[in-house]
Amino acid sequence: MAAKKTKEIKENLKQVLPSGARDASFFEQVFDVVRLIPKGRVSSYGAIAFFLGTKMSARMVGWAMNAAHGMKDVPAHRVVNRNGMLSGKMHFATPTRMEELLKKEKIKVENDQVIDFEKKFWDPAKELS
């Protein structure tokens, strides 16, 4: 059921984007930012939300990530919560997929948590200015 929903989201997003990016504008920005996250680095929902102007609405970033699953170019695995925890790993194809991907990028993950999160943290507002 959830998969079907994701598909619907993706299709809906695809339709909305080229038509008149107003509802998906937020999503588009999120995708762009996440896509710009360097390899071996991670970011947080709050940081992205802040960069987009809605710093208080990290939830929406998470929701955008859900839709981002349809976009393979969007490394959602590099986006974790402000605590550095892989809060969204359960939403991947497999719960271990996120951790595997992160480890693949030299990011240490232990107990669903990114090690040295502060060092790996990539702040869009800071890097992209």
Place this chain on the structure above:
DNA sequence: ACAATGACGACTC
């Protein structure tokens, strides 16, 4: 149209 939910965050107890 109203109420509830959510890959979060910050504040309060």
Place this chain on the structure above:
DNA sequence: GGAGTCGCCATTG
């Protein structure tokens, strides 16, 4: 310092 509560914004029921 750990746990609980409220707030935010958009989507879904």
